[in-house]
Amino acid sequence: MVRPEGIFIERHMTVEELDKQIKLEKNATLLKRLYFIKYRYGELSVEESIQRIGSSKQTGYTWQERWNQDGYDGLKPRYSGGRRSKLADKQKEQLKIMLTKRDDWTTEAARELIFKEFDVKYSLKQVRVILHNFGMKLAKPYSHDYRRPDDAEEQLKKKSRRWMMTQ
Template sequence: MSSIYLGDGVGKACERVSISNQTGYTWLNQWNKYGYEGLIPHFNGGRPSKLTKEQLEQLKEKLKSKGDWMTSEVRALIKKEFDITYSNRQVSRILRSFKMHYAKPHPHDYRRPENAKEILEDSLKKAVNEIHEKCVIGFLDQAAPQTTDNKQRFWSFDKPKITKNTTKYRANTFGFYPINGKEVVEFMARSTARYVCEFLRIISEKNNGKHILLILDNARAHIAKRTESFAKSIGITMVFLPAYSPDLNSIEQIWKSIRRKISQTFIKSQWSFRETIRATFHHLAKKSSFAQGWLNKFQPILSN
């Protein structure tokens, strides 16, 4: 402004202070309207939110009324309730500020009893009351990993590729994941009562004949009279999970980790496939972390 008062034109004055002509004319208009005060910058700390604090609180309460939301659903809700349009990215920022979680929902079968946890608690109490000695506690389950499983995601600038042997291998696998004993993994031809009994025998031998409290699902081969009779004869007390409740069987997370390992590994043969499963199972089953959540729920019963 001093240069203009000294006789310079707007263009010359702008050149002296290295600003654009557009900025120079803006400053001149501000000077003419408001004087010196018009040239003082006002910093607001960034662009203000379209939603007020009160509206954000209202939105948060509405979101609590329903369990799970897709980003598109929240966008539509904001538009409907407040007539404000946000991008998916902006909506995600708002939801993170609410401390909401963004994850794949854990599936629960609609046939799973609502009181599954209480049902298992009752079964455990009954079993524990009938055992009068120190015992091994563990989980049994069968799985059938195969080389076509692809559970691993990768970061990549291009479409991710992995070199694999596309020959399909599959292994019917029995696993025992103990909380306080020796883990066992074996490959069986079938999953009938005969093979379940054989696996129970191996579990008992590997754990020196100690009494075993075994938690397992109610598959047909597990609840067969032959299986129950044999288990009882070798000192194994079986506690059956409520129907459609795999989340209460801690070994399920080990199978999931094994499938992820297989998807990362180049499998050369059926033998190497089985060895990958065997080695990974033994490594993971030595960790108590897979059962930690289960123990947090049911440890008081086992301690009585």
């Protein structure tokens, strides 16, 4: 015989509303949590409900506590944002200004600039993330032939015209 659940589940929405929300939910993490609440509405204990989801018992108690306090919004994932950036916001603004003065930066050159100006070391991958966040696009550098004359297009047109006349 199962012992009755000691923690009450708040009914912030009806079973029908909960089923509708489950059908509409696109976030897999939130969907899993909504199924847990549905099992709790169905008179299953926290332990039985969380076993069906495949998470730990403590996680179930945390989800239920958040549901009881805030309802649906309490189940939404709360991301802390990760590690703080090595560059302050003001430094990032300065970097963006420096980078926009030229349009032919390589990732390696941008990394060297960051180290030279701010004494901060980043991996190439993180430099690409920073550049992407600035709205800069990564592109393969266009190679330039050092032997090419400055008026190459004009010379080509002249030679093309002469060739066309001889034909």
